[in-house]
Amino acid sequence: MHATSPIRTTCPYCGVGCGVLATPTGPESALIQGDPEHPANYGRLCSKGSALGETLSLQTRLLYPQIGPRRVGWDEALDKVAGEFRRVIDTHGPEAVAFYVSGQLLTEDYYLANKLMKGYIGSANIDTNSRLCMSSTVAGQKRAFGEDVVPGCYEDLEQADLIVLVGSNAAWCHPVLFQRIVKAKQDRPGLKLVTIDPRRTATSESADLHLAIRPGSDVMLFNGLLNYLRQHDRLDFGFMEHLVGLSQALEAARDSAPSVPAVALACGVPETDLVRFYQEFARTEKTVTAWSQGVNQSSSGTDKVNAILNVHLATGRIGKPGMGPLSLTGQPNAMGGREVGGLANQLAAHLEIENPRHRAWVREFWNAPRMAEQPGLKAVELFQAIEQGRVKAVWIMATNPVVSLPDAAAVRRALAACEFVAVSDCEAETDLAAYAHVSLPAAAWGEKDGTVTNSERRISRQRAFLPLPGEAKPDGWIIAEVARRMGYAEGFDYAAPRDIFVEHARLSGLHNEGRRLFDIAGLAELDAAAYDVLPPIQWPVNAEHPAGTARLFAAGGFPGPEGKARLLPLPPQPPFNPPDLDYPLVLNTGRIRDQWHTMTRTGKAARLGHHLPEPYAELHPDDAARWEVADGALVRLESRHGSALARARITPDQQAGSVFMPMHWSDVQARRGLVNALVNPVVDPVSGEPESKHTPVRVGAYRPVWQGFLLSREALAIPGPEYRVAVRGADYWRYELAGETAPDDWRSWAESILAQEGAADWLEFADAHAGRYRCAVLRGGRLRACLFVGVGPALPSRDWLAGLFAQEDLPEMDRAALLAGRPAVAGSDPGRTVCACFGVGMNVLRSAIQSQGFTTVEQIGAALKAGTGCGSCLPELNSLLRGARS
CATH class of the missing domain: 3.40.228.10 (Dimethylsulfoxide Reductase, domain 2)
Incomplete structure (x- = not known):
């Protein structure tokens, strides 16, 4: 695929569903721009979306099927998955198997997974990570x-x-x-x-x-x-x-x-x-x-x-x-998954699994051999059933439940004990990969075709603009091949995603006559050419609304009984699990600006890692004082389910009695930084959605024997330290480290980690009495690595040192300043990144605001470009301006 003009597609991140123009510039790269004609964003992109071209590297991709660690061909891998599912079904029945899928799947893939499980296997044990958010x-x-x-x-x-x-x-x-x-x-x-x-x-x-x-x-x-x-x-x-x-x-x-x-x-x-x-x-x-x-x-x-x-x-x-x-939906296709019945308590096309007439309609439409007759297991209870041995085979697609589900230790125990685990994924090195008996290489964003539906019911096309790498295949192809090998070939004979989409559209109009608002029967006759150029459109799309529908219910017309909407009496409910003397704080989890889910994609973009590079726990000053936690120090959080380590951020923006910690870090990026190790598996009794905003925890200062950081031109394996966070830079890797025991000889430890080959200049400073050690390794005039160790968090800024990796030949002035960790010339340290689009640091901004008297973000943008890209940093720029005024 060698397109010379931009391909119109859709961003794979949040539920806004922004249009993207992608122009391939190589097999692992593309120029990314916002689509000015897409009605979700009119050309705008956020920091994550604008960096999509930097996430296409194949370096960490899963590129061929595996059984355990052994590389195999597709036939052997697919036969293994189909055979294991067939064995479990024949021995224990269809309720002993399950799929766990994702809002990262395209609608067509989602449709096939739902059809296979509910209509052919005959169980509703298919749930999705959208259960966790929507x-x-x-x-x-x-x-x-x-x-x-x-x-x-x-x-x-x-x-x-x-x-x-x-x-x-x-x-x-x-x-x-x-x-x-x-x-x-x-x-x-x-x-x-x-x-x-x-x-x-x-x-x-x-x-x-x-x-x-x-x-x-x-x-x-x-x-x-x-x-x-x-x-x-x-x-x-x-x-x-x-x-x-x-x-x-x-x-x-x-x-x-x-x-x-x-x-x-x-x-x-x-x-x-x-x-x-x-x-x-x-x-x-x-x-x-x-x-x-x-x-x-x-x-x-x-x-x-x-x-x-x-x-x-x-x-x-x-x-x-x-x-x-x-x-406001969380994932790019959370709503598309809901349309095709991706949740365990749904049927496709907004039909009800507990309604016998609806089941009969879908069974006849699919010509299904056996139809699920009751709701399946929702996400949290599904993995509990795996741990209990009631579900013996599970296929996990495009998601990482050992990181994203609550009570993560229990999820890991469940998968470790499960008879058979199949995983379809793009990435080879995830926390989930260790539990896979079979790993299936799935196509990633930019390599597959289909549709997604955003938060305003707008269906948009995702189009391929890159070739399939290695032996990777689209999710829909993988699902259909497994279905064929299970004996269901007649129900999964599709030549292209368009064939699946039009079947999905026909089903939406089945016995509808206005009964269900989800109706895209107006798209059921699309031929291949029309599907290829399908513009963004909001459902319902039918004979009454051929161009789609922006708004609903202005004049009533609700799909409920008698065409009316229902108000509910709602007595407020106390939290299921309130704080107590042992766990007196409320943990609230969430997202940060420049990262997405478990960072398998955003973690590849160097510019996205430096605004908030470490897991952090946000505390109110009163709580920090009570538990003797200092700003910037490491803190330990504990609940009844597990523990985690994070960097403390003390701010009055946090409510007293609560602590906030983001959810993005997994074991791959941060040892002991997994917030869902703490989160209780309590769920809403109606929706089954986990309580991710209210877990009782306690906090305390974490005082390791040593703390430090290591910057390296190459990615490193660093065994040992209890706290380790890896952050990708443009020309280097950054590792934040802390340990409860110190090496006897720091030089030997550093040499074992860095594994340098050939002659190198080794600069070092050691003060054993003060517990300090610093070293830098140069080869051919270029900085290869530097290590800074102390007894606490008071260490030099990483930002100036990181900038030295871009230099081909380190000037003598910078070489002399290396072990000091700060530039010889004041003002050379850019500081922590604030604007990810243009790499503008905190120190640069503060200096410009002070020296040039800036009072508006427009002035900052004109001088430094900060805030003129995606706009995500504008709140922080305004905060800096207010701080300068006060």
Whole structure:
């Protein structure tokens, strides 16, 4: 594949679903630009999306099938998978096997996996990592609307007069959408933004009002709002003909949240701020409430979703320009997976697995030999069933559950004891790979064709622009080949992804007649050429809406009983697992700006690793003082399930009594940095979504014997230190290290790690009494490696030293300064990266702001380019400007 013009495709990261123009520049590289014609992003890309061209390296890819560590051909590997699944089914029945899939799969691949498990194997034991992020919204929308439907679109964010972001750090997690909000605020200063989050995040920097509610108090907050709207006669009585359950919901809201003072006390927010929010919501018809994982990932996540939906339904603010509830999806195809029944409690095409008529329709359509008749095991209970021996064979596709699931140690025990584990993946060296009996090399982004659906119901094409490397194959091909070998060839005879898509589209229109809003029957007759050029389009797409549909429910027409939506009475529920004397803090997990999931993709892009290079634990100053934790020092976190090590960040933006830790680091990048080793496996009783925002933990200073860092031109294996974090740089690798025992001879230890060959210049400094050691290795005038060790975290900046690796011949002045760890000329250290797009560091920014008197981000951008790329760093630039002014 040697395209000379850009290929239109879709970003593989978050649920915004940005359009991308990809121009191959080699077998492992491409020029990446935002697609100015795609309606999700109009040319914008975030830091992760703009760096996609730097993630295409094949160096760590899984490129051929393996049985254990042995390389085999495809026939042997596929026969092994099919044979093991057939053996277990014949011996123990279909409920003894399972698939665990992913929002990284394309819709066509997802469809085949669901069809094989539910229609041919005859079990519903297929669940997805979307269970971990979006299933509470699925359950909430089904309870309210009768179907899993997002009513609005992204344009509503630009047309609203009030935007409420709940449990969403959109500035970091959905940055392109957030930049659309920021631009709308600039164009229309009357647009107000309210953020609701226990933490003050980068998103809150742009807010007119931030409510730092007590963790888990969302239902109380929105019950209070519903009651306030009732008290102030702000309900839409004309819309009530489309609703059921309103009186019960109002009664529950009145009983649980009788007054503003009671709600303010329960939510832990100032009464004046709460009144301001309630008043703003009450008087602003054009209101959008958007939410993400802070709402979903909860033991009461479904109730939180319905509490939000209640206020929009009761006020008729739904499906009209500039108003409505909007779920911000986590993964690029979480919604596409929901469309094809990727969750264990669904059938394809939004049909119900517990409905006998629906099962009969799908069975007949698929000509399926046996149809699953009951919901399967949801993600957490699925892996519990594996550990208990009830599920004996599992096929894991495009996800890394030993890192992403709660109680990670239990997941690892389960897979270690499982009779048979098949893994389809792009990467060879993941934490999951060690548990695979068979490893199947899957095509990655840029190598496969199909569709994805974003958060606004918009179907977009992902198109291949690179050749398949090695022996890698698309997921759909792999699934179909296993199905054939299991004896189901007649049901999996597809020549191309288009054949799967049109079957999926036909199924969506089966016995529909407007009963289900998910309907893409208007695309069921696409030929290969039309599928190839399919533009982004929002469902439903049918005879009534041939060009797609932006908004739903403005005039009612809900798919629930009698065409009405349901409001639910929602008594607030306390957390399933509250803090106690032994574990007094609440752990909240989440994402950071420049990384994605378990970093198998973003970890390859050097510029994405230096904004926040280490696992960190964010603590309020009062908590840090209580447990004697210093800013920048290492801290140990412990729960009843495990422990982790992280770098402490002390900030008043964190709420007292809580600690935040990101979820991206696995054993591959960080020894002891796995946050899900801590997280309790409590789930929402309706959705089955894990409680990732509320685990009781304790913290304490971690005081190793030594701490240090090592910079090396080559990647290194470093056994021994209890704490090790690996960060890829442009010309080097950075390793943050700490150990509980020190080597007897640091020079010998360094030589064993660096394994230098040939003559080299070795510079070193040692002060055994002070516990300090420093060395640098040069060869041919180039810096090969440097090691700095001390007894605590007070070590030189890594940034200036890292810049020396780009030099072909180290000047004498820099060589002399090496062991000091700082430049001989002041101002040469750029500092920690703030702008990932242009590599602008903190020290450069502070110096420019001070010396040139900058007061706006536009001035910074004109001088340094920072903030002029994806815009993700703008909140931090504004924070620096405010700091300079004060």
